[in-house]
Amino acid sequence: MKTVPATMDSLAEPLATIKAAPLREIRAEHAARVVRRIVDNESLLRRLDVAAFNSAP
Amino acid sequence: MPGSASGAGPPISQYILKVHGRCDLSCDHCYVYESVDQSWRTKPRSMSPHVLRSAARRIAEHAATTDLSRVRVVLHGGEPLLLGAERMREALACLRSTIEPVARLDLIMQTNGVRLDAAMCEVLKEYGVRVGVSLDGDREANDRHRRFANGAGSFDRVRTALGLLRTPAFRELYAGLLCTIDIANDPERVYEALVAERPPQVDFLLPHATWEHPPDRPGDDPTPYATWLSVIHRRWLADHRPMRIRMFDAIESTARGGPSGSEQLGADAVGLVVIETDGHYEQVDIIKTAYAGAPETGLSVLTHTVDDVARLAPVAARQSGHEGLSPICRSCPVLRQCGGGLYAHRYRPETGFDNPSVFCPDLRVLIDRTNEENRMHAETAKPDDTGAFPTVLIEQIASGFGDAETVGWLAEQELAITRALLSAVVDQHGATEAWKILGDVEETSPDAVREVLTHPYVRPWSVERLRGGDPSCLGALSYLGALAAAAAVRAGIPVDIEVDVAAGVVHLPTVGTAYLPAGTDCRVRLESDGDTLRITGAGEAIVADLSRPTATASWQPARRVELEEGWTVRIEDGDPARSCHSWPPADRLGDDEDRQWRSALREAWRLIQAELPRYAPALRTALRTVVPLRADETGRQRASTARHAFGSVAAALAEPADLAVLLVHEFQHGKLGALLDLCDLVDLDSDVRVKVGWRTDPRPVEGVLQGVYAHAAVADAYRARLGRGAETPLLDRDAQASVPDRDAQASAPDRDAQASAPGRDAQASAPDRDAEAEKLFTKYHAWTVDAIAELRMTGALTPLGKDFVDRLETSVRGWGR
Numbered sequence: 001m002k003t004v005p006a007t008m009d010s011l012a013e014p015l016a017t018i019k020a021a022p023l024r025e026i027r028a029e030h031a032a033r034v035v036r037r038i039v040d041n042e043s044l045l046r047r048l049d050v051a052a053f054n055s056a057p
Numbered sequence: 058m059p060g061s062a063s064g065a066g067p068p069i070s071q072y073i074l075k076v077h078g079r080c081d082l083s084c085d086h087c088y089v090y091e092s093v094d095q096s097w098r099t100k101p102r103s104m105s106p107h108v109l110r111s112a113a114r115r116i117a118e119h120a121a122t123t124d125l126s127r128v129r130v131v132l133h134g135g136e137p138l139l140l141g142a143e144r145m146r147e148a149l150a151c152l153r154s155t156i157e158p159v160a161r162l163d164l165i166m167q168t169n170g171v172r173l174d175a176a177m178c179e180v181l182k183e184y185g186v187r188v189g190v191s192l193d194g195d196r197e198a199n200d201r202h203r204r205f206a207n208g209a210g211s212f213d214r215v216r217t218a219l220g221l222l223r224t225p226a227f228r229e230l231y232a233g234l235l236c237t238i239d240i241a242n243d244p245e246r247v248y249e250a251l252v253a254e255r256p257p258q259v260d261f262l263l264p265h266a267t268w269e270h271p272p273d274r275p276g277d278d279p280t281p282y283a284t285w286l287s288v289i290h291r292r293w294l295a296d297h298r299p300m301r302i303r304m305f306d307a308i309e310s311t312a313r314g315g316p317s318g319s320e321q322l323g324a325d326a327v328g329l330v331v332i333e334t335d336g337h338y339e340q341v342d343i344i345k346t347a348y349a350g351a352p353e354t355g356l357s358v359l360t361h362t363v364d365d366v367a368r369l370a371p372v373a374a375r376q377s378g379h380e381g382l383s384p385i386c387r388s389c390p391v392l393r394q395c396g397g398g399l400y401a402h403r404y405r406p407e408t409g410f411d412n413p414s415v416f417c418p419d420l421r422v423l424i425d426r427t428n429e430e431n432r433m434h435a436e437t438a439k440p441d442d443t444g445a446f447p448t449v450l451i452e453q454i455a456s457g458f459g460d461a462e463t464v465g466w467l468a469e470q471e472l473a474i475t476r477a478l479l480s481a482v483v484d485q486h487g488a489t490e491a492w493k494i495l496g497d498v499e500e501t502s503p504d505a506v507r508e509v510l511t512h513p514y515v516r517p518w519s520v521e522r523l524r525g526g527d528p529s530c531l532g533a534l535s536y537l538g539a540l541a542a543a544a545a546v547r548a549g550i551p552v553d554i555e556v557d558v559a560a561g562v563v564h565l566p567t568v569g570t571a572y573l574p575a576g577t578d579c580r581v582r583l584e585s586d587g588d589t590l591r592i593t594g595a596g597e598a599i600v601a602d603l604s605r606p607t608a609t610a611s612w613q614p615a616r617r618v619e620l621e622e623g624w625t626v627r628i629e630d631g632d633p634a635r636s637c638h639s640w641p642p643a644d645r646l647g648d649d650e651d652r653q654w655r656s657a658l659r660e661a662w663r664l665i666q667a668e669l670p671r672y673a674p675a676l677r678t679a680l681r682t683v684v685p686l687r688a689d690e691t692g693r694q695r696a697s698t699a700r701h702a703f704g705s706v707a708a709a710l711a712e713p714a715d716l717a718v719l720l721v722h723e724f725q726h727g728k729l730g731a732l733l734d735l736c737d738l739v740d741l742d743s744d745v746r747v748k749v750g751w752r753t754d755p756r757p758v759e760g761v762l763q764g765v766y767a768h769a770a771v772a773d774a775y776r777a778r779l780g781r782g783a784e785t786p787l788l789d790r791d792a793q794a795s796v797p798d799r800d801a802q803a804s805a806p807d808r809d810a811q812a813s814a815p816g817r818d819a820q821a822s823a824p825d826r827d828a829e830a831e832k833l834f835t836k837y838h839a840w841t842v843d844a845i846a847e848l849r850m851t852g853a854l855t856p857l858g859k860d861f862v863d864r865l866e867t868s869v870r871g872w873g874r
Binding site: 014015016017022024032034035037041042043044045 | 229253297445446447449469470472474476479480481484492495496500506516520523524735736737740741855
């Protein structure tokens with residue numbers, strides 16, 4: 001199967017690492033990314049609209 | 058007061074609302090209190106309700122006059138949490154009620170987090186406020202600057218707040234982390250500390266500096282900030298980018314000619330105004346680091362409109378892109394990626410802001426190096442490490458069909474999703490004996506675990522747990538115990554584990570279901586030596602001979618029906634997790650019902666192969682279970698696809714010809730759902746609603762896409778039956794269509810369609826059936842074509858979504874008559 005590299009705009013990259021890991025070694029941060037997408041319906045599109053203010057109080 | 062530009066000025070869509078002017082921390086790197094501008098001393102401690110109402114009215118008024126559809130308000134300070142829960146609630150209610158009638162309102166809060174508690178989170182959740190928290194890294198890094206007035210560090214308090222934001226109840230609030238860079242901190246340790254908090258996004262901020270007060274550059278490294286950030290970039294790539302880092306996203310995007318999405322890089326228009334506690338409008342207040350009074354406009358929400366502010370020359374200049382940059386920047390080869398850096402960093406007393414950033418050398422090196430590292434990463438990484446899409450993925454699925462290889466690839470992604478969700482459940486609730494057993498079985502018999510985890514209802518259960526659903530429904534973590542036991546049984550490995558009885562049964566996915574005496578509500582013990590399964594603790598022991606799958610009153614082995622040599626589908630009537638469908642599932646099947654289902658499925662599969670062979674490979678590859686639903690009392694058809702149960706279709710028993718169409722139709726939702734898990738075909742934030750032929754109520758864009766995809770297959774099915782009237786009776790799919798809603802656990806029944814009478818007419822003559830097929834084809838085809846046209850006009854399709862719809866339309870138009 002011919003493939004193209006995944007980008008941050010898809011879930012393929014964390015899924016690739018999850019597939020390769022035994023269940024007990026799945027990293028929490030990769031699982032968290034899947035949870036945000038699947039459970040919380042997080043958009044994978046980058047919000048590149050200068051939306052958030054770049055400054056901490 | 059700054060001078061005015063000519064004209065109306067570009068619209069302002071983003072507002073920084075200083076709801077509280079004081080802070081409970083005394084960070085020595087804060088621009089509000091530690092910069093040359095000390096105007097905070099003369100301003101009110103907090104924003105009064107009168108000023109807040111005025112601000113909200115001004116924002117709404119400006120949105121109306123400039124026709125803005127969306128406005129973003131960032132609650133800021135000082136420390137916004139000092140407002141307290143009740144005043145916060147009043148402020149948020151005022152903002153929502155005043156602005157939302159005019160424009161969609163996104164509310165964000167940037168906080169130090171130390172006062173974030175459950176009561177405040179409830180208020181923020183009620184009003185849909187997403188929360189960004191400031192954290193500078195590990196304890197040493199964070200407490201280097203982020204300290205209380207008494208010198209104590211804030212690290213522990215912030216981490217407690219972040220723990221709260223990771224709970225199921227408040228996870229939706231968690232927007233990300235904001236980390237101010239100090240090159241004295243170890244970048245690897247900072248990165249690891251941030252990753253450990255599992256943020257959706259991280260922003261790194263370069264420290265405040267100007268040409269008058271340049272940044273600290275110890276040692277011989279001429280670009281230490283680039284060096285520091287590159288360490289993190291390389292680590293982030295090696296870790297497969299576990300969260301978004303806005304600075305790196307910006308560099309990647311601008312390298313492809315896209316926007317930066319960041320004030321720090323690129324030259325995107327910055328339509329932003331600060332509203333101070335006293336109601337005065339200010340420019341981006343980070344330029345307080347330049348000189349006293351730098352952000353002042355002299356205008357106030359009490360006396361001036363936002364239109365007046367937008368006309369001010371400095372505010373308008375921030376929206377002029379590259380044209381507003383210094384000559385040095387305009388001649389730079391990385392101009393489009395750098396954009397002059399953060400506005401405040403350009404300040405020099407002699408020339409104001411008409412300069413490159415004081416971080417110019419670092420930005421140049423960082424951009425060049427990041428571009429190169431991204432290129433190398435894309436070229437050298439193995440597809441299995443970084444994830445890779447089949448080149449034909451969109452083409453295959455958008456055609457309406459999907460070959461076995463492509464759908465098999467999708468099924469692998471679905472399995473990985475389920476594994477991730479299970480892991481997250483354990484991470485959230487704590488590891489159990491069941492998790493240990495599952496891991497142990499996987500070490501020796503990975504195929505057994507794989508088979509169990511591909512059971513379609515593992516994911517719905519996991520999602521429910523991660524959403525904090527009622528644990529009494531399916532046992533808190535007992536399902537995990539059942540999975541472990543099922544995997545061990547399949548592997549022939551002895552197992553001994555306790556699980557809770559759920560809904561009167563103990564279900565071992567892919568193995569079978571134990572039916573306990575009515576009203577049983579307790580823990581039972583599952584023991585297997587590989588040959589038999591014993592269930593004890595609820596009356597008489599249940600013993601199942603695993604080598605001979607024989608049904609008894611208390612034990613039902615998984616029901617498998619072979620539809621084709623080497624391919625069996627389970628008729629799932631035992632798993633309590635199957636109740637995620639939109640209609641109630643049928644109870645345990647009787648012998649007659651079992652026979653009827655087997656017969657109907659075999660005949661339906663024969664019809665699919667004969668009439669709709671292009672849909673067969675996908676079904677054969679990924680359909681694993683069929684869930685019998687309770688029949689409708691009036692005889693209408695029922696069918697459903699649950700959003701999280703890839704590989705399963707639920708239906709009330711139907712005639713084989715009907716069941717064939719139904720399986721094809723519903724599985725379309727499954728294929729598209731799997732694709733939508735992986736990428737965005739539509740803008741999930743879109744509020745657009747579309748009128749479609751198959752519903753009376755306007756539908757969200759993703760629902761329309763689902764409807765189009767599934768109805769296209771129905772049109773195709775009737776097209777296939779034209780001229781075959783004598784062979785195949787017809788069913789009006791109007792009577793059974795379901796239209797899944799991405800937000801819903803289960804597909805919502807198409808109520809309009811339910812209202813229509815079932816169209817199946819077994820007594821009709823062959824010519825009549827042909828005429829009916831023609832009529833139904835025409836209807837579904839028209840619905841599909843019309844809805845595709847409507848989808849195009851929404852503006853809510855992503856580039857990938859447009860490609861998908863184009864390809865689907867090519868298929869559908871090819872069927873036109």
